Amino acid sequence: MVIPVLLFAVPFVTALIMLGVRSSSLRNHIVKASAFLMMVLSVTTGFLYFGHPFKVGIDSEALRLTMTAVDGLAALTVLYYCMKYKRYLVALLGIVQFVLIVAFEFHAGSYARSVWDFNIDNLAIIMILIAGIIGGLIAVYSLGYMAVFHRKHTDIEDRRPFFFFVVFLFLAAMFGLVMANNLLYMYTFWEITSLCSFLLIGYTQTNEAIHNSFKALWMNLLGGLAFALAIVWLGSKFYTLELSQLVNLGIQSMPVEPIVALLVFCGFTKSAMMPFSGWLLGAMVAPTPTSALLHSSTMVKAGVFLIIKLCPVLGNNHPGVMAMLVGGITFFFASCAAISQSDGKKVLAYSTISNLGLIVCCAGTGSYEAAWTAIMIVIFHAVAKSLLFLTVGTAEQQLGSRNLESFDGIFNAMPRLSLCMVIGICGMFLAPFGMLISKWAAMKAFVDAGQPLLLLALVYGSATTLFYWTKWLGKITTYIPTNENREKGILGVQWTALKSLASLTLVVCVLFPLISQYMVIPYLAHIYRSIDDVIAQSNLWIMSLMVFLLVLLPLRFGKGRKSKKMVITNLAGENLGEDVAYRGAAGRVVPVTLRNWYMETWFSERKMQLWGYTACVACLLMELSLAAGGVFHV
Numbered sequence: 001m002v003i004p005v006l007l008f009a010v011p012f013v014t015a016l017i018m019l020g021v022r023s024s025s026l027r028n029h030i031v032k033a034s035a036f037l038m039m040v041l042s043v044t045t046g047f048l049y050f051g052h053p054f055k056v057g058i059d060s061e062a063l064r065l066t067m068t069a070v071d072g073l074a075a076l077t078v079l080y081y082c083m084k085y086k087r088y089l090v091a092l093l094g095i096v097q098f099v100l101i102v103a104f105e106f107h108a109g110s111y112a113r114s115v116w117d118f119n120i121d122n123l124a125i126i127m128i129l130i131a132g133i134i135g136g137l138i139a140v141y142s143l144g145y146m147a148v149f150h151r152k153h154t155d156i157e158d159r160r161p162f163f164f165f166v167v168f169l170f171l172a173a174m175f176g177l178v179m180a181n182n183l184l185y186m187y188t189f190w191e192i193t194s195l196c197s198f199l200l201i202g203y204t205q206t207n208e209a210i211h212n213s214f215k216a217l218w219m220n221l222l223g224g225l226a227f228a229l230a231i232v233w234l235g236s237k238f239y240t241l242e243l244s245q246l247v248n249l250g251i252q253s254m255p256v257e258p259i260v261a262l263l264v265f266c267g268f269t270k271s272a273m274m275p276f277s278g279w280l281l282g283a284m285v286a287p288t289p290t291s292a293l294l295h296s297s298t299m300v301k302a303g304v305f306l307i308i309k310l311c312p313v314l315g316n317n318h319p320g321v322m323a324m325l326v327g328g329i330t331f332f333f334a335s336c337a338a339i340s341q342s343d344g345k346k347v348l349a350y351s352t353i354s355n356l357g358l359i360v361c362c363a364g365t366g367s368y369e370a371a372w373t374a375i376m377i378v379i380f381h382a383v384a385k386s387l388l389f390l391t392v393g394t395a396e397q398q399l400g401s402r403n404l405e406s407f408d409g410i411f412n413a414m415p416r417l418s419l420c421m422v423i424g425i426c427g428m429f430l431a432p433f434g435m436l437i438s439k440w441a442a443m444k445a446f447v448d449a450g451q452p453l454l455l456l457a458l459v460y461g462s463a464t465t466l467f468y469w470t471k472w473l474g475k476i477t478t479y480i481p482t483n484e485n486r487e488k489g490i491l492g493v494q495w496t497a498l499k500s501l502a503s504l505t506l507v508v509c510v511l512f513p514l515i516s517q518y519m520v521i522p523y524l525a526h527i528y529r530s531i532d533d534v535i536a537q538s539n540l541w542i543m544s545l546m547v548f549l550l551v552l553l554p555l556r557f558g559k560g561r562k563s564k565k566m567v568i569t570n571l572a573g574e575n576l577g578e579d580v581a582y583r584g585a586a587g588r589v590v591p592v593t594l595r596n597w598y599m600e601t602w603f604s605e606r607k608m609q610l611w612g613y614t615a616c617v618a619c620l621l622m623e624l625s626l627a628a629g630g631v632f633h634v
Helices: 001-019 024-049 061-084 088-108 121-152 159-181 183-201 207-238 243-251 258-269 279-286 288-299 298-307 318-339 342-366 368-399 414-431 434-448 451-477 493-512 512-528 537-557 604-633
Strands: 054-056 118-120 581-583 590-593
Touching: 001 024, 001 434, 054 414, 054 590, 061 088, 061 183, 088 183, 118 121, 118 159, 121 159, 121 288, 121 298, 121 368, 121 512, 121 581, 159 183, 159 288, 159 298, 183 207, 183 243, 183 258, 183 279, 183 288, 183 342, 207 243, 207 258, 243 258, 258 298, 258 318, 258 342, 258 581, 258 604, 279 288, 288 298, 288 342, 288 368, 298 342, 298 368, 298 493, 318 342, 318 604, 342 368, 342 434, 342 451, 368 414, 368 434, 368 493, 368 512, 414 434, 414 451, 414 493, 414 590, 434 451, 493 512, 493 537, 512 537
Parallel strands: none
Antiparallel strands: 054 118, 581 590
16 A cells, blocks of 8 residues: 555655745756656556555545545635636536535435545556656656746746646646546546646646636536536435446446446546547647646546446447447547648647547447457557657757648758657557557457447548558658758757657557556456457567567668668759759759648548537437436336
8 A cells, every 4th residue: 555655645745845946956856756756656556466456445534524625725726717817607617516526525425435445456557657657757858848948938937846846746646546446536636637737738828828728627627517416426326436336336237327428428528529629639839748748648548547447337328329429430530630730739639639539439339359459549549649749849849840841851850859759650550560459459349349330430530540640750751961960959858758758669569468468458357257369469479579670670780881872862853962952944943842731621620620529519419318318217
């Protein structure tokens, strides 16, 4: 029990310390030490509890009062900012759920119980490793990024103590959330992550940042209200507050569909499913470490974590169908929208929404195979996407733009950064890297579940994914001669995070057979009472070997080559030398430019959002009403 407590305490205490630290040197030392401790404690938790789920019940009135006080403090913070910026409806949304929870605790304290308040199983450990390792590296990267950020944006108030306070509070809340089995405690941590995202998105305090932060807040408070209603319903009707008990009730065919549907809806808002994807897109106004944190190790992963936890009671019921439809629609239309984007962070944002949609769709299927696929996608996506966000943020600081069209010649001007970017992109879509293997498993799961519509969404959504990642990869690997080195301004802490995440992406892809065998399958065996290989272990090891060879062979055959044959590029006219311009019609000198095809007419963002939002809202209204109506009828 000591290690899990320390795992939560280290980032929480660091957050408090950060508020009082004004010295950059001292801050650097504290952040690095805290990040290292989190990583060590995360790995130690894995060694201690993998394959040995640890449950603990804390029958403490002091703890319950403390959690209620934290709920109240969060509600007061929301109220303060809402009054300050005159967002009264958002304030009302926060007050309603706080009053609902407090009234329930006061009324139901005598009969709604939780035997096991915290549960550390394999899925919780996977999330702990993601938050601890990736979150720690993002915190270290932020030291360099935020220093450069404020040197270049002197008009923005330097609030780095507050920034790091929120980052570490965010990570502490994530650890608490994934370990909580008592839904009241999970709700408290859930709301803290929503508040932290609001504070980080609004960090620059520009009008756009404030607007987008409140968009994130009200959407997540809407999910929080659904969470509060689910707690009240579960406690009042079934006299329990445990998430594991809710799953057991569902397996026993008890009428818990509306409760599960509310929690799934809550997961939708947190994981930015359509029509709630706008808050995650708006989060791009925040500094890049915020985006990396939201997309990879906290926030959106909390949403899919909850839905995966509910996976055994989803499937051929209204909450399961809702998850399948909303997830499948989100996956397809977000993938299509990414085609028309040239802003690097926006492509990554739509890619995140798309992959989260696929995770939710798989979880909604409810089968063993689909659950395996969902967990594996969570792992691969967390590592590769955090790497990509940090590389784009670094490129933006060095080039002054994150538009992909400004990345011409980046492989020559920034070779090490480009290599990290290439590794991240390959991890997201290229065979034999893990994400593509996961989509293969998803295809198998949908076929076995008899879901042809989901299979079509997967096939066509994956085709669009291939399109936009290939465009990006082609852009940054195109050879354009330059002697300029644009990597000189990248700080050492940034390189530490980038190289660590690039290595971690490759390691995870090479070792995914072991991850499957010793981390994912034991969890699913406990939940589904069966053991099965979704993809044969021999095939997984073949794919793993291919990844290893892809890394090893270029290193081996690139050694010892002392001379390179340089040839003149064949352009659309007479090459004037250096491959930067050519003589065109009527002797006109034309500079060489490269531009991708974005097909804005067919895949415009507005059009994809309209279709996706409309379809998802229809599915949500239909399935939520059917889930509630069925129980009332009974």
